[in-house]
Amino acid sequence: MNFRPTAGPDHDASRPYSRERRVRWELNLDRDGQFQALVDLADPTDKAARSGRMKLVPNAGRTVAIAPSLGADDVQYILGWCDEQTKPERVKAAHAAFIALCRRWKHEHPDNDAARAIIAFYDRGGADLVPKPDKWASKETVTIVVDGRPSTDSAALWQLWKTVVEERKSGGGDDVRRGLCLACGRVGALLNRMPQALPKALVPGADQEVALISANKAIHTYDFSEGLGTAPICVNCGGTAVANLQTILADPTHTFTYPRQRTRLAWWITHGGHSATIALLDANPAAISDYLDRVYTATPPRSLHEHQLCSIAVSGNVARLVVHDWIEQPLAEAEAAVQQWFADHEITHRWQDHRARFPMWLLLTCAGQWQPGVTGAQGRYIPLYDKAADRPDDLAQLLLHSALYGANLPSYVLAHVVRRIRTDGHVDEPRAALIRVALTRHPHTTVEAPMPGLDPAQHDPAYVSGRLFAVLEATQRAAFPREEQPNTTFFDRYFAGAVANPRIALVQGSQLWPAWIKKITSSAERERTPQGRNKRRAAAAALRTRITDLLALLNAEALPARITTEAQSLFIVGYHHQRADDLVRARTGRAPEIAVNEQDQPEQPLNAVTM
Numbered sequence: 001m002n003f004r005p006t007a008g009p010d011h012d013a014s015r016p017y018s019r020e021r022r023v024r025w026e027l028n029l030d031r032d033g034q035f036q037a038l039v040d041l042a043d044p045t046d047k048a049a050r051s052g053r054m055k056l057v058p059n060a061g062r063t064v065a066i067a068p069s070l071g072a073d074d075v076q077y078i079l080g081w082c083d084e085q086t087k088p089e090r091v092k093a094a095h096a097a098f099i100a101l102c103r104r105w106k107h108e109h110p111d112n113d114a115a116r117a118i119i120a121f122y123d124r125g126g127a128d129l130v131p132k133p134d135k136w137a138s139k140e141t142v143t144i145v146v147d148g149r150p151s152t153d154s155a156a157l158w159q160l161w162k163t164v165v166e167e168r169k170s171g172g173g174d175d176v177r178r179g180l181c182l183a184c185g186r187v188g189a190l191l192n193r194m195p196q197a198l199p200k201a202l203v204p205g206a207d208q209e210v211a212l213i214s215a216n217k218a219i220h221t222y223d224f225s226e227g228l229g230t231a232p233i234c235v236n237c238g239g240t241a242v243a244n245l246q247t248i249l250a251d252p253t254h255t256f257t258y259p260r261q262r263t264r265l266a267w268w269i270t271h272g273g274h275s276a277t278i279a280l281l282d283a284n285p286a287a288i289s290d291y292l293d294r295v296y297t298a299t300p301p302r303s304l305h306e307h308q309l310c311s312i313a314v315s316g317n318v319a320r321l322v323v324h325d326w327i328e329q330p331l332a333e334a335e336a337a338v339q340q341w342f343a344d345h346e347i348t349h350r351w352q353d354h355r356a357r358f359p360m361w362l363l364l365t366c367a368g369q370w371q372p373g374v375t376g377a378q379g380r381y382i383p384l385y386d387k388a389a390d391r392p393d394d395l396a397q398l399l400l401h402s403a404l405y406g407a408n409l410p411s412y413v414l415a416h417v418v419r420r421i422r423t424d425g426h427v428d429e430p431r432a433a434l435i436r437v438a439l440t441r442h443p444h445t446t447v448e449a450p451m452p453g454l455d456p457a458q459h460d461p462a463y464v465s466g467r468l469f470a471v472l473e474a475t476q477r478a479a480f481p482r483e484e485q486p487n488t489t490f491f492d493r494y495f496a497g498a499v500a501n502p503r504i505a506l507v508q509g510s511q512l513w514p515a516w517i518k519k520i521t522s523s524a525e526r527e528r529t530p531q532g533r534n535k536r537r538a539a540a541a542a543l544r545t546r547i548t549d550l551l552a553l554l555n556a557e558a559l560p561a562r563i564t565t566e567a568q569s570l571f572i573v574g575y576h577h578q579r580a581d582d583l584v585r586a587r588t589g590r591a592p593e594i595a596v597n598e599q600d601q602p603e604q605p606l607n608a609v610t611m
Contacts, residue, residue, distance in 0.1 A: 206316025
């Protein structure tokens with residue numbers, strides 16, 4: 001995507017300084033300015049129009065100053081009506097300012113039918129002729145229709161509106177400032193205020209429309225000047241900046257926005273470039289694996305040297321824009337960083353033959369609270385929009401920054417995920433992947449980053465302890481038929497404590513596993529066929545060998561007791577690696593000692609998590 005300078009409108013060069021707004025009322029006049037009707041555009045039966053309909057109207061962003069728009073504005077401006085939430089003196093001044101602007105429209109365009117009709121309407125009493133509906137508010141939007149045609153369809157209206165906005169924002173008349181624009185490098189009329197604001201829906205955390213740059217008071221600037229004296233930008237560049245940023249933030253294919261996360265990250269590529277690699281960060285797991293498998297085995301299809309990846313991470317504070325990140329880097333470097341991100345979190349999959357890589361939304365989702373299913377129902381992660389989800393508010397920003405620029409993740413990310421796993425008693429592929437990348441990109445790591453899959457050469461006590469815990473769990477499961485599984489399993493009883501202090505759980509497991517092996521062996525004698533007996537005996541022997549081998553590795557270092565957060569994460573990864581490797585081998589017939597049942601099935605499709 002390549003955003004080029006425009007004349008400053010949001011949607012159409014013929015309608016500068018405009019915006020889609022929800023319009024509640026339509027004031028209908030005939031061509032002579034006679035009042036016809038005040039039509040309520042709200043439709044209670046239509047969810048999209050319960051409070052009015054979206055229409056493109058003049059908009060230039062205003063704060064405390066009285067600044068009327070042309071053809072469409074609030075009830076207080078067009079009709080002069082004052083409700084309990086507004087001040088009568090201010091409403092009176094706003095209404096007079098709107099009429100004055102309409103008179104200027106008629107004066108500069110005397111042949112315009114809409115301007116003549118509107119002034120005729122006000123000259124014969126205006127708002128006094130309009131009956132008040134039962135329910136209305138001073139800040140609801142009204143649009144004026146003359147002889148069946150919206151006044152905002154008039155080319156003369158937009159011509160005047162562009163002039164009015166630029167006059168207001170640059171001082172106008174003899175007060176206009178001229179100087180060198182920091183954006184385009186040309187000398188021209190400079191803005192005192194930005195001509196438009198961003199819709200609050202595009203900026204997380206904003207309570208109202210957001211100003212791109214604002215200095216309404218002297219205390220807002222470092223030299224105690226008002227306006228944009230310390231940030232010189234010309235009229236054209238100011239309008240272009242706001243319009244282009246709004247276009248970028250509103251484009252779902254070039255933004256990453258997640259409910260209850262405090263930032264919105266938008267990205268684009270210069271010189272008409274595009275990048276399927278960057279877009280992978282918001283794709284589904286299957287598409288990610290398919291694309292990366294092809295990328296790793298193919299020759300780069302194009303030269304990326306002339307392209308730059310630009311990205312901005314923003315949030316809102318009331319009506320102010322907060323820029324968390326603004327980075328520009330060569331596209332080739334950005335794509336390499338994203339590919340490394342996927343490599344740093346890829347993890348062995350229990351139920352698929354390839355390693356799993358995950359989109360940002362799924363890594364973010366799995367950092368929240370897990371709700372187990374009830375009476376056989378599937379479990380789920382609490383959706384992103386839920387306040388009870390327990391996710392760091394800045395997690396999306398941190399993950400995206402790390403993915404795009406290779407940055408480390410703060411240590412509290414790892415601590416948070418470990419805590420959620422211990423609390424929920426739930427480990428799956430996305431969580432194991434998030435643990436792995438958080439450990440690999442830990443700012444002060446003291447342990448060796450784990451491999452994507454089972455690593456027999458990794459002898460770290462915490463990692464080996466996690467593997468041993470998984471084998472002990474599998475041994476208990478193999479000892480009992482599916483219908484006789486204990487109500488409280490070894491995992492249920494010990495996993496949460498074992499993550500932080502493996503010694504207690506492993507000591508208990510060391511005392512229990514011989515009885516489980518004996519139960520497997522005794523059940524072999526009850527098998528009706530020689531094949532069944534041999535399979536059970538082989539399972540008992542294989543499990544005994546694996547447990548004793550892992551215990552031997554631990555005996556050299558002694559069983560670990562209370563361990564650090566990094567070591568806890570290694571325990572979790574070791575547990576997942578062993579469990580996933582066992583299940584993969586069991587499915588392929590290479591590990592008959594592992595019991596595979598519905599308890600091991602994935603609780604939900606990995607590409608169908610509720611956001």
